[in-house]
Amino acid sequence: MAEILVFSEKDDLAFELVSKGRELGAALNVGVAAALLGEGAGARSDEYFAYGADRVYVAHHPALAHFHAEAFAEALYQIAQKNDAQVLLLASTKRGKELSPRVAQKLGAGCVTDATAVEVQDGNLLVSRYALGGNTVASEFIKTPHKVIAVMPKTFELGAKEARQGEVVTVDLDLKEPRTRIVERREKAGEAVNLEEAEVLVCIGRGLEKKQDLGIIEELARALGAEIGCTKTLCSDYQWLSEDRLVGLSGKKTSPGLVISVGISGQIQYTVGIRGARIAVAINKDGQAPIFALSDYGIVGDLYQVVPKLVEALRAA
Amino acid sequence: MNIVVCLKQIPDLQQIRIKDRRPLLEGAPLIFGDMDKSALEEAVRIKEKAKGTKVTALAMGGAKLKDGIKEALAIGADEAVLLMDPPFAGSDTMGTARALAKAIEKLGEHDLILCGEGSTDNYSGQVGPRLAELLDLPQITYVRELEIEGNKLKAVRNMEESFEVVETELPALVTVADEINQPRLASLRDILKAARKPVQEWTAADLGLSEDEVGAKGSAIETVSNLAPEQERKQVVFKGDLDEVTENLINALTKEGVLGR
Ligand SMILES: Cc1cc2nc3c(=O)[nH]c(=O)nc-3n(C[C@H](O)[C@H](O)[C@H](O)COP(=O)(O)OP(=O)(O)OC[C@H]3O[C@@H](n4cnc5c(N)ncnc54)[C@H](O)[C@@H]3O)c2cc1C
Numbered sequence A: 001m002a003e004i005l006v007f008s009e010k011d012d013l014a015f016e017l018v019s020k021g022r023e024l025g026a027a028l029n030v031g032v033a034a035a036l037l038g039e040g041a042g043a044r045s046d047e048y049f050a051y052g053a054d055r056v057y058v059a060h061h062p063a064l065a066h067f068h069a070e071a072f073a074e075a076l077y078q079i080a081q082k083n084d085a086q087v088l089l090l091a092s093t094k095r096g097k098e099l100s101p102r103v104a105q106k107l108g109a110g111c112v113t114d115a116t117a118v119e120v121q122d123g124n125l126l127v128s129r130y131a132l133g134g135n136t137v138a139s140e141f142i143k144t145p146h147k148v149i150a151v152m153p154k155t156f157e158l159g160a161k162e163a164r165q166g167e168v169v170t171v172d173l174d175l176k177e178p179r180t181r182i183v184e185r186r187e188k189a190g191e192a193v194n195l196e197e198a199e200v201l202v203c204i205g206r207g208l209e210k211k212q213d214l215g216i217i218e219e220l221a222r223a224l225g226a227e228i229g230c231t232k233t234l235c236s237d238y239q240w241l242s243e244d245r246l247v248g249l250s251g252k253k254t255s256p257g258l259v260i261s262v263g264i265s266g267q268i269q270y271t272v273g274i275r276g277a278r279i280a281v282a283i284n285k286d287g288q289a290p291i292f293a294l295s296d297y298g299i300v301g302d303l304y305q306v307v308p309k310l311v312e313a314l315r316a317a
Numbered sequence B: 001m002n003i004v005v006c007l008k009q010i011p012d013l014q015q016i017r018i019k020d021r022r023p024l025l026e027g028a029p030l031i032f033g034d035m036d037k038s039a040l041e042e043a044v045r046i047k048e049k050a051k052g053t054k055v056t057a058l059a060m061g062g063a064k065l066k067d068g069i070k071e072a073l074a075i076g077a078d079e080a081v082l083l084m085d086p087p088f089a090g091s092d093t094m095g096t097a098r099a100l101a102k103a104i105e106k107l108g109e110h111d112l113i114l115c116g117e118g119s120t121d122n123y124s125g126q127v128g129p130r131l132a133e134l135l136d137l138p139q140i141t142y143v144r145e146l147e148i149e150g151n152k153l154k155a156v157r158n159m160e161e162s163f164e165v166v167e168t169e170l171p172a173l174v175t176v177a178d179e180i181n182q183p184r185l186a187s188l189r190d191i192l193k194a195a196r197k198p199v200q201e202w203t204a205a206d207l208g209l210s211e212d213e214v215g216a217k218g219s220a221i222e223t224v225s226n227l228a229p230e231q232e233r234k235q236v237v238f239k240g241d242l243d244e245v246t247e248n249l250i251n252a253l254t255k256e257g258v259l260g261r
Helices: A011-028 A045-051 A067-083 A094-109 A210-226 A232-237 A268-274 A290-294 A303-316 B036-048 B066-074 B093-107 B129-136 B188-194 B242-256
Strands: A003-006 A031-037 A055-059 A084-093 A110-115 A118-119 A124-131 A136-142 A147-150 A167-170 A181-187 A200-204 A225-230 A260-262 A277-285 A297-302 B001-005 B009-011 B017-019 B023-024 B030-032 B055-059 B077-081 B112-116 B139-149 B152-158 B162-169 B171-174 B199-202 B219-228 B236-238
Touching: A011 A031, A011 A045, A011 A084, A011 A118, A011 A147, A011 B023, A011 B139, A031 A045, A031 A067, A045 A055, A055 A067, A067 A084, A067 A094, A067 A167, A067 B093, A067 B139, A084 A094, A094 A110, A094 A147, A094 B093, A094 B129, A094 B139, A110 A124, A110 A136, A124 A147, A136 A147, A147 B199, A200 A210, A200 B055, A210 A225, A210 A260, A210 A303, A225 A232, A225 B188, A260 A268, A260 A297, A260 B139, A268 A290, A277 A290, A277 A303, A277 B242, A290 A297, A290 B001, B001 B036, B001 B066, B001 B093, B030 B036, B030 B066, B036 B055, B036 B112, B036 B139, B036 B171, B055 B066, B055 B093, B055 B152, B066 B077, B066 B188, B077 B093, B093 B129, B112 B129, B129 B139, B129 B171, B139 B162, B152 B171
Parallel strands: A003 A031, A003 A084, A031 A055, A055 A167, A084 A147, A110 A147, A200 A225, A200 A260, A260 A277, A277 A297, A297 B236, B001 B055, B001 B112, B055 B077, B077 B199, B112 B171, B139 B171
Antiparallel strands: A118 A124, A124 A136, A136 B219, A181 B162, B009 B030, B017 B023, B139 B152, B152 B162
16 A cells, blocks of 8 residues: 655654645655664553544654664665555655655655655656745646655644544564764754744844854844844854754745845855745845845844844834 | 766756746756755865766766766766767656666676766756666765765765765765855866866767657657746836835835734
């Protein structure tokens, strides 16, 4: 029986996929299953059923004790083959994104990563993703019999939980010890932020000279009741802010009522993350910066003067 | 040690114009992606430390590669292999990985394959992992620090919640994040010197690939449309007196109803 097979190393993201998988499965007339791999897998089987999985495949194996793309790809491949799963839905986290093409290659399958929409059209799945750095949105069919789709987290709404029963299938896999070893994991200092839900957003870019200067941005955010987001350099290179605050192609796609981009040039990989904003504002000292063409309102000026002034005016208002 | 760096030529994204929601690629110059360049830079740094290392730049693409590859050679690749053949045109990630894998096998022994974690244009991140699967290599992605000693490889990966330190033995495939290094600029002298470095051109037939295994024919993906989303911004710009511009902005935002909630 052909089915849709869902996997994410994060159960909460897998639930989003199961919810959507159920809708897609109904249109394609196939069931939905989920693969639960590794340590502790299977603990939340009931939730998978509640969100709509017909069955879960639970695999415990020493090779799956930690996430190694090599071993997880082989595990998914074996489960997909044994159970005739044609469509694999994964979450496009960093791990999901490195796993998807590897399992696709094993299946001889086409794959789309970072999908932002999946719909049934003419009995096939039409998948959308950003292309050309975010300049465009491409809609694509996967032509191979097997299809692997890695979907951006939070693309699909979590469905309502229902009291449902499902089948737990314990699977025996033939896996080799992965050739990579994790020797250390340094947790990033991250506060939980939810930029996707922010109503007002202040984003800061390389116009900021040093970390200590974040203070003036925090004040602006406080005056506006805003969350703080940033461009890639500030979190990936400088690590001044956590990667949760990254806005753009490789970060969050936000849709606030208001976004103020401060000291940001407006390269496409960033602006794709603020496309959903109702009103976009830019503060930049370079009047030629591309960000102004992508904003509703702009101030040409030095952020070190404009931002404190704005804070003062907002407080007075 | 033999290192192969895979590079992709992409249109300069800042120079793409959009007309009637369609991207106009013709005028945009071709460049190597940021992360591909970081991969090359990393290979050259390894070579500078480990004597006897050979770096091969491998790229699939159109005729402009011939010129473009000089940059890679000037930066420090010892030789280049270009996959330039009409049947390759329109390859998706599956076809590309297939061709690159065949080329790497044809090159002979390899210890390290380096790619960018994604291309700067489509950033699908697929070619590296697909290549690792085809070549039966361990894959280490999103690498921001890389250390090689003998046949031991140690890498720091930039994951969402943590930096993960991973080890493996060579041969291996590594994809790098752009923060791994700041790629050097090639000097004029290097570019001139690079003209003497060997560049080979291989066709699909040279790799034993038929026309339906690569290119548009071998593609697993059919692109139905590729359009810029519709978006209009007001583009009102305030400049001049500081007090005035901030007041103007606050008034505008108040009218829009996005302040003071
Ligand atoms: C595959 C890929 C994915 C990417 N994903 C993302 C992503 O998700 N998010 C992201 O942000 N980037 C992403 N990038 C990086 C992106 O291409 C840009 O490099 C980045 O967005 C630029 O950040 P910036 O605007 O802060 O810096 P810059 O481009 O350096 O711009 C700094 C701006 O600050 C202005 N400025 C300087 N000083 C002042 C001052 N005193 N007052 C006012 N203005 C000042 C300057 O005029 C300039 O316009 C990605 C890149 C690639 C290749």
